[in-house]
Every structure is written in structure tokens, then in C-alpha cells.
Amino acid sequence: MDNSDAHMAPQPGDCISYRLRRTARAAARHYDKALKPADVRNTQFTLLSTLETQGEVTIGDMAKTLGVDATTLTRNMDVMVRRGLIENVGSDDARERRMSLTAAGQSTFAVALPLWQAAQQALLSSLPDINWPETAQALDDIEQICSSPG
């Protein structure tokens, strides 16, 4: 009875959460290193690129878009606001914060983009062509299952 035996009890070392976190950490370190000259982290780059694409977005909508808890995004945004890269542009509805890139945020994104592209390309070119698209699909599947009400 070895690992190929489907009846084998799952071993903690095979924990899907552990494997994902571990790989995510390694990838984060990789991108953080690449993005260092722009003085942004991979998480922050995601925020900049989302706003670059979407324009004005509320915290709540953005949280849904990014699959992150709104309370997390609240504080991640605070960091960006403090750094002058993102600002609250106001709204009719006084409850919500409509966020947008500042001029400095746009500049920073412009500096970061090619750095990100290089990091992404370096990774993709080292992976077999077929590998990543299929993996990305599997990740979506996993997220879907994990996030289902059950």
C-alpha cells in the first residue's frame, strides 16, 4: 500500500491548504523581490492593477472581486492611502468608500508593471506550456469548492 493507493488514509503532509500556502509563500517572495525597485509588494501590486483596470471601486466590491475579506482590504487600503498611492474619491452614499489610484499610484503602477511582467515571464517560461493554464483552472476549482456554502 503506497501513495498510489486511493484507499490510503490522507496524510497531513499532503494537506491541500499546506501545499497551497507553501507555494503561495514562495511565489510571494519571488514577486516581492522582483517588485522591490518599485517599492511595492505583490499584494499591493494587485490592488494597483485592479484599480488601474476598474477605475473607481468600493472596498466591498473590490473585496468580492479579489476573494478577500472586506476587513482585510480595509486595512490593506489604509496602507496604500497613507503612502499616497490610492485615495478615497467620495460617493453619494456616505457609507461607502470609492477608491481610486492617485497620480502617484499610476506612476508607481507604471514602474511596477514591467517588473511584474519579468517575474511572471520568468516563472512561466520555466513551466511547461500546458502546466500553468491547467493548474490555474484547478486552483479556481479548489477555491470554488472551499467557498461553497456547505
Add this chain to the structure above:
Amino acid sequence: MDNSDAHMAPQPGDCISYRLRRTARAAARHYDKALKPADVRNTQFTLLSTLETQGEVTIGDMAKTLGVDATTLTRNMDVMVRRGLIENVGSDDARERRMSLTAAGQSTFAVALPLWQAAQQALLSSLPDINWPETAQALDDIEQICSSPG
């Protein structure tokens, strides 16, 4: 020119780091919910199961094993020590901390294990058979590339 075009410039939304972190977060939430009755998180379960398997291990060795920075593990271990689940059993070499499960840690692991198994199985049974082993391999590949000296 659509997404199937290999010459298309990479889009930030396809960032490998982002996709991995996002899925890892969802998985972490899934396992944390399942492990709640044992009052441990997925990250902590990993520590318990590692020590259950390995016996006494130093912080440094364990950090290498788990692919995490040693300074991170130092503090994650502090939490477990404070909670009485893991202890420093001492060593000839006064520099190192040899860590081991306490009796309480073993009990907690025993409670957590079936909870984890259920969460793991729930996920695996919803994924196509072929899907996870291939994905796990791809994750290993990605980590390998990200962690290579270049």
C-alpha cells in the same frame, strides 16, 4: 488576439502569486472552519503533525522542512508553547531549540486529525481524481523555480 494567444502580454489578473494566494486563503478558511472544534488553525495543525511525525526537531530544521522563514517559525512556535501544545526539550547545543509535542499537544492533534481528514476528503472528493496529484506536482514545480537562487 485572445487569451489563447501565447504572444499576448501577461495581464496582472493572471499573476501567479495572486492566484496562489487567493486560493490558499480560501483553502485556509475552509480548513480553519473544520478545525475549529479542536481550537487550532490550519497553520498550527501543520506544526503539530510535523512534530507528531518527526519527534524532536529544531526550529531551523523545521523551517527548512516546511519552506518557511525561520523567524516566522520562531514566533509561530511561541504561540504553541504559550498554549502548552509544544515545548522546548533542550539540547547539548545551547544555540538550538529542540521542539517536541507535549501531552496536551498530542491530545489536540488526536482531536484535530479526524477533523482535518474530513476537510481534506470533502475537498478531494469534489475534485476530479486526476486533478489534485497533477496540481500538487505543479505547485512543487512552481516552488522549486521561485526558490532557485536566480
Add this chain to the structure above:
DNA sequence: TTCCATTATCTGTATATGCATACTTTAACT
């Protein structure tokens, strides 16, 4: 219009993560 449920966000608390740097002990070299 007043009351209430809903929506959007924030705060308190706790953990996880890593880089730069400091500290302590050991080992190695002279």
C-alpha cells in the same frame, strides 16, 4: 415621519509572514 432591517465599513484581537539586524553560542584557526 419614526422605527427597523440592511448595507458598508471600521475596530479589537489574534495569528502569519519575511527582511534586516542583533545576539549568543559553538567551532575553527592561529
Add this chain to the structure above:
DNA sequence: AGTTAAAGTATGCATATACAGATAATGGAA
């Protein structure tokens, strides 16, 4: 033995993450 280099952890600092519960503003019902 004395000096120094290396190894193993720890600390300071900053960010990321989420749950529980609090707050504020909106919209609808009576």
C-alpha cells in the same frame, strides 16, 4: 588560550489575514 567565523535564534518593524462585534448611514415599512 584568543580571535574570529559560522550557526541558530531572537527582535524590531511592517504588512497580510480573518472573525466577532461595533458603528454609521441608507432604505423601506408602519
